[in-house]
Amino acid sequence: CEDPTHEALQIIPHDKVVQVLTSERDLVCLDAATLQWKDRLVAGGEVTDVVLLDSRLGSVAVAGNRPAIRIHELTEGSLACQHWLTGHESAVLCLAWLADEAAVEAPSSGWLVSGSRDHTVRVWRCQGGVWTAVGCLAGHTDAVSSVAVLRQQGRLVIASAGADCTLKLWDWPLEGQGRCRWTVRAHEKEVNQCVLTASGVWTAGQDKLAKEWA
Numbered sequence: 001c002e003d004p005t006h007e008a009l010q011i012i013p014h015d016k017v018v019q020v021l022t023s024e025r026d027l028v029c030l031d032a033a034t035l036q037w038k039d040r041l042v043a044g045g046e047v048t049d050v051v052l053l054d055s056r057l058g059s060v061a062v063a064g065n066r067p068a069i070r071i072h073e074l075t076e077g078s079l080a081c082q083h084w085l086t087g088h089e090s091a092v093l094c095l096a097w098l099a100d101e102a103a104v105e106a107p108s109s110g111w112l113v114s115g116s117r118d119h120t121v122r123v124w125r126c127q128g129g130v131w132t133a134v135g136c137l138a139g140h141t142d143a144v145s146s147v148a149v150l151r152q153q154g155r156l157v158i159a160s161a162g163a164d165c166t167l168k169l170w171d172w173p174l175e176g177q178g179r180c181r182w183t184v185r186a187h188e189k190e191v192n193q194c195v196l197t198a199s200g201v202w203t204a205g206q207d208k209l210a211k212e213w214a
Contacts, residue, residue, distance in 0.1 A: 051097040053110070053126070061085075061112055063092035069114055069124075071131065085124055087133050090117035096147045098156070113158055115144030121160045123172060135177050140164050148196035159201050161191035167203055167213065186211060 046065045053059040059073045059082075069092055071083035092114050099110040111134075112124040121137040121144055142163035149158045156172035167186035172178035187205030195202040200214040 088116040
């Protein structure tokens, strides 16, 4: 990074650049060949999460300490903001991206899931670079700190977890609205992370435990 004292929390490689989320919550853009600093993005002063949407376009979704999600695309070595996704009422804390199965023909097409300090999970649809707010999942009683998504039997399966110590699993048909399949008190303290697989869900909490849920 530009400042070697800043810890790298997340590294996102592209063909031409490498994006690094630092411990200062900056999103830094480095040249892939030389690792020289090219650009810095600060989303409202703090980046809370970033996900890669399309490595060919260098596009990323960036969450920060504001209600909007910013969609950035690499343009001449700089991260230009192309879209603002609005709907949350407080800071967006986490993101998850699931590309369409035919994304080779349709760049940046897929589903984006976001979790917020407003206690909700929101689902967004991108088709050929056009973004649409699909719906909102309500049920958490505190901030949502982690989300995950996968495709299963013609529908989306979404996992969410947060400061209310719970893990929720949602079904979302590709056409229609989602519903909560089940809720469990997963940890005695805030859940920091959930990871969704075809066989189940893993969670990690501030109670220093990692758990698997089938």
